[in-house]
Amino acid sequence: MNEKVNVFDYTKEIIDALAKGVLVTTKADDKVNSMVISWGAIGIEWGKPIFTIYIRESRYTRELLEKNGEFTVNIPMGSYDKKKITNICGSMSGHDIDKIKAANLTLVDSEEISVPGIKELPLTLECKVLYKQKQDKKAIGQEQTEKYYPYDIPGTYHGSNRDYHTAYYGEIVRASIIK
Numbered sequence: 001m002n003e004k005v006n007v008f009d010y011t012k013e014i015i016d017a018l019a020k021g022v023l024v025t026t027k028a029d030d031k032v033n034s035m036v037i038s039w040g041a042i043g044i045e046w047g048k049p050i051f052t053i054y055i056r057e058s059r060y061t062r063e064l065l066e067k068n069g070e071f072t073v074n075i076p077m078g079s080y081d082k083k084k085i086t087n088i089c090g091s092m093s094g095h096d097i098d099k100i101k102a103a104n105l106t107l108v109d110s111e112e113i114s115v116p117g118i119k120e121l122p123l124t125l126e127c128k129v130l131y132k133q134k135q136d137k138k139a140i141g142q143e144q145t146e147k148y149y150p151y152d153i154p155g156t157y158h159g160s161n162r163d164y165h166t167a168y169y170g171e172i173v174r175a176s177i178i179k
Protein backbone atom coordinates (compact mmCIF):
# COMPACT_ATOMS: atom_id res chain seq x y z
CA MET A 1 0.00 0.00 0.00
CA ASN A 2 1.20 3.51 -0.68
CA GLU A 3 -0.06 7.02 -0.13
CA LYS A 4 0.18 9.53 -2.98
CA VAL A 5 1.97 12.79 -2.10
CA ASN A 6 2.93 16.07 -3.79
CA VAL A 7 6.64 15.62 -4.56
CA PHE A 8 7.50 19.30 -4.06
CA ASP A 9 6.26 19.11 -0.44
CA TYR A 10 9.30 16.87 0.11
CA THR A 11 11.99 18.78 -1.81
CA LYS A 12 14.11 19.55 1.27
CA GLU A 13 13.95 15.94 2.51
CA ILE A 14 14.94 14.71 -0.96
CA ILE A 15 17.93 17.07 -1.32
CA ASP A 16 19.13 16.38 2.25
CA ALA A 17 18.93 12.61 1.68
CA LEU A 18 20.53 12.81 -1.77
CA ALA A 19 23.77 14.15 -0.32
CA LYS A 20 24.02 10.98 1.79
CA GLY A 21 22.84 8.59 -0.94
CA VAL A 22 19.43 7.47 -2.18
CA LEU A 23 18.47 4.49 -4.36
CA VAL A 24 17.73 4.42 -8.07
CA THR A 25 16.03 1.24 -9.22
CA THR A 26 15.69 -0.01 -12.79
CA LYS A 27 14.15 -3.08 -14.39
CA ALA A 28 14.48 -4.82 -17.76
CA ASP A 29 14.18 -8.42 -18.94
CA ASP A 30 12.72 -9.27 -15.49
CA LYS A 31 15.91 -8.13 -13.75
CA VAL A 32 15.56 -5.52 -11.01
CA ASN A 33 18.62 -3.61 -9.82
CA SER A 34 19.21 -0.79 -7.32
CA MET A 35 22.21 1.54 -7.13
CA VAL A 36 23.14 4.37 -4.79
CA ILE A 37 23.27 7.90 -6.21
CA SER A 38 24.22 11.18 -4.62
CA TRP A 39 24.06 13.29 -7.75
CA GLY A 40 20.57 14.30 -8.81
CA ALA A 41 18.34 17.29 -9.48
CA ILE A 42 14.68 17.98 -8.86
CA GLY A 43 12.87 20.71 -10.79
CA ILE A 44 10.60 21.60 -13.67
CA GLU A 45 11.06 21.44 -17.44
CA TRP A 46 8.45 21.37 -20.19
CA GLY A 47 5.94 22.22 -17.45
CA LYS A 48 6.52 18.84 -15.79
CA PRO A 49 8.11 17.80 -12.50
CA ILE A 50 11.49 16.25 -13.33
CA PHE A 51 14.08 14.24 -11.43
CA THR A 52 17.41 14.05 -13.26
CA ILE A 53 19.97 11.36 -12.47
CA TYR A 54 23.61 11.24 -13.64
CA ILE A 55 24.78 7.73 -14.44
CA ARG A 56 28.27 6.69 -15.53
CA GLU A 57 28.58 4.61 -18.68
CA SER A 58 29.92 1.51 -16.92
CA ARG A 59 26.92 1.06 -14.60
CA TYR A 60 24.60 -1.90 -15.00
CA THR A 61 21.86 0.64 -14.22
CA ARG A 62 22.63 2.39 -17.50
CA GLU A 63 22.30 -0.89 -19.40
CA LEU A 64 18.84 -1.49 -17.88
CA LEU A 65 17.78 2.14 -18.43
CA GLU A 66 18.66 1.89 -22.11
CA LYS A 67 16.32 -1.11 -22.39
CA ASN A 68 13.50 0.33 -20.29
CA GLY A 69 13.40 4.11 -19.81
CA GLU A 70 11.73 4.03 -16.41
CA PHE A 71 13.21 4.26 -12.93
CA THR A 72 12.22 4.78 -9.33
CA VAL A 73 14.04 6.95 -6.82
CA ASN A 74 13.68 5.84 -3.19
CA ILE A 75 14.41 8.17 -0.31
CA PRO A 76 14.68 7.11 3.34
CA MET A 77 12.26 8.42 5.95
CA GLY A 78 13.45 7.35 9.37
CA SER A 79 15.83 4.53 10.14
CA TYR A 80 16.98 1.76 7.82
CA ASP A 81 20.07 -0.41 7.46
CA LYS A 82 22.01 2.33 5.71
CA LYS A 83 25.43 0.76 6.06
CA LYS A 84 24.48 -2.59 4.56
CA ILE A 85 22.32 -1.16 1.77
CA THR A 86 24.92 1.48 0.83
CA ASN A 87 27.78 -1.01 0.88
CA ILE A 88 25.97 -3.41 -1.40
CA CYS A 89 24.10 -1.04 -3.71
CA GLY A 90 26.84 1.61 -3.84
CA SER A 91 29.88 -0.49 -4.60
CA MET A 92 28.71 -3.80 -6.07
CA SER A 93 27.29 -4.10 -9.56
CA GLY A 94 24.20 -5.81 -10.90
CA HIS A 95 26.57 -7.05 -13.61
CA ASP A 96 27.88 -9.47 -10.95
CA ILE A 97 25.25 -10.04 -8.25
CA ASP A 98 21.54 -9.79 -7.41
CA LYS A 99 21.70 -6.76 -5.11
CA ILE A 100 17.99 -6.86 -4.23
CA LYS A 101 18.54 -10.27 -2.66
CA ALA A 102 21.95 -9.46 -1.16
CA ALA A 103 20.69 -6.26 0.51
CA ASN A 104 17.40 -7.90 1.52
CA LEU A 105 15.31 -5.18 -0.15
CA THR A 106 11.51 -5.45 -0.33
CA LEU A 107 10.07 -4.62 -3.77
CA VAL A 108 6.66 -2.92 -3.97
CA ASP A 109 4.82 -2.56 -7.29
CA SER A 110 4.55 0.97 -8.64
CA GLU A 111 1.24 2.42 -9.81
CA GLU A 112 2.32 4.11 -13.06
CA ILE A 113 5.50 2.35 -14.21
CA SER A 114 6.91 -1.17 -14.49
CA VAL A 115 9.79 -0.59 -12.06
CA PRO A 116 9.06 -1.30 -8.37
CA GLY A 117 9.85 0.88 -5.38
CA ILE A 118 11.80 -0.16 -2.27
CA LYS A 119 9.90 -0.44 1.02
CA GLU A 120 12.94 0.19 3.24
CA LEU A 121 13.34 3.72 1.74
CA PRO A 122 9.63 4.54 1.52
CA LEU A 123 9.41 7.90 -0.28
CA THR A 124 9.10 6.75 -3.90
CA LEU A 125 9.33 8.78 -7.10
CA GLU A 126 8.10 6.92 -10.19
CA CYS A 127 9.92 8.39 -13.21
CA LYS A 128 9.73 8.02 -16.99
CA VAL A 129 12.74 9.17 -19.02
CA LEU A 130 11.71 12.14 -21.18
CA TYR A 131 15.18 13.10 -22.36
CA LYS A 132 18.76 11.94 -21.98
CA GLN A 133 22.09 13.52 -22.79
CA LYS A 134 25.61 12.19 -22.53
CA GLN A 135 27.61 14.93 -20.92
CA ASP A 136 30.10 16.62 -23.24
CA LYS A 137 33.61 16.05 -21.89
CA LYS A 138 34.90 19.12 -23.74
CA ALA A 139 32.40 21.30 -21.88
CA ILE A 140 33.38 20.03 -18.43
CA GLY A 141 35.94 22.29 -16.75
CA GLN A 142 39.48 21.18 -15.90
CA GLU A 143 38.87 21.03 -12.15
CA GLN A 144 35.89 18.65 -12.53
CA THR A 145 37.69 16.60 -15.18
CA GLU A 146 40.73 16.05 -13.01
CA LYS A 147 38.67 15.23 -9.94
CA TYR A 148 35.91 13.06 -11.39
CA TYR A 149 37.35 11.61 -14.62
CA PRO A 150 40.96 10.76 -13.79
CA TYR A 151 41.42 8.29 -16.66
CA ASP A 152 43.42 5.83 -14.64
CA ILE A 153 41.00 3.26 -13.22
CA PRO A 154 39.48 0.18 -14.91
CA GLY A 155 35.90 0.59 -16.26
CA THR A 156 34.01 -1.32 -13.57
CA TYR A 157 35.39 0.64 -10.60
CA HIS A 158 32.54 2.13 -8.55
CA GLY A 159 34.25 5.46 -7.82
CA SER A 160 35.62 8.29 -9.95
CA ASN A 161 36.66 6.91 -13.27
CA ARG A 162 37.38 7.58 -16.88
CA ASP A 163 33.77 7.05 -17.96
CA TYR A 164 31.52 10.08 -18.26
CA HIS A 165 27.96 10.59 -17.02
CA THR A 166 24.73 10.51 -18.98
CA ALA A 167 21.95 12.70 -17.58
CA TYR A 168 18.56 10.97 -17.62
CA TYR A 169 15.66 13.39 -17.13
CA GLY A 170 12.75 11.49 -15.61
CA GLU A 171 9.27 12.94 -15.49
CA ILE A 172 7.99 12.24 -11.98
CA VAL A 173 4.67 10.63 -12.87
CA ARG A 174 3.80 9.73 -9.27
CA ALA A 175 5.24 10.33 -5.81
CA SER A 176 4.13 8.25 -2.85
CA ILE A 177 5.09 6.92 0.56
CA ILE A 178 5.10 3.16 0.93
CA LYS A 179 3.27 2.13 4.12
Ligand SMILES: Cc1cc2nc3c(=O)[nH]c(=O)nc-3n(C[C@H](O)[C@H](O)[C@H](O)COP(=O)(O)O)c2cc1C
Pocket (backbone or CB within 6 Å): 020, 021, 033, 034, 035, 036, 037, 038, 039, 040, 054, 055, 056, 058, 059, 060, 061, 062, 086, 089, 090, 091, 092, 093, 094, 095, 157, 158, 159
Ligand atom coordinates in the same frame (compact mmCIF):
# COMPACT_ATOMS: atom_id res chain seq x y z
C1 LIG B 1 27.20 7.62 -1.77
C2 LIG B 1 27.35 7.12 -3.19
C3 LIG B 1 26.88 7.91 -4.24
C4 LIG B 1 26.98 7.50 -5.59
N1 LIG B 1 26.49 8.30 -6.59
C5 LIG B 1 26.56 7.90 -7.89
C6 LIG B 1 25.98 8.70 -8.94
O1 LIG B 1 25.34 9.73 -8.71
N2 LIG B 1 26.14 8.25 -10.23
C7 LIG B 1 26.82 7.09 -10.54
O2 LIG B 1 26.94 6.74 -11.73
N3 LIG B 1 27.35 6.30 -9.55
C8 LIG B 1 27.22 6.67 -8.25
N4 LIG B 1 27.71 5.86 -7.22
C9 LIG B 1 28.35 4.57 -7.56
C10 LIG B 1 27.33 3.44 -7.82
O3 LIG B 1 26.35 3.39 -6.81
C11 LIG B 1 28.08 2.09 -7.87
O4 LIG B 1 29.07 2.10 -8.86
C12 LIG B 1 27.15 0.90 -8.09
O5 LIG B 1 27.87 -0.28 -7.78
C13 LIG B 1 26.63 0.80 -9.53
O6 LIG B 1 25.75 -0.29 -9.60
P1 LIG B 1 25.27 -0.98 -10.96
O7 LIG B 1 26.50 -1.34 -11.75
O8 LIG B 1 24.50 -2.17 -10.48
O9 LIG B 1 24.42 0.02 -11.68
C14 LIG B 1 27.60 6.26 -5.88
C15 LIG B 1 28.06 5.44 -4.83
C16 LIG B 1 27.94 5.86 -3.50
C17 LIG B 1 28.43 4.97 -2.39
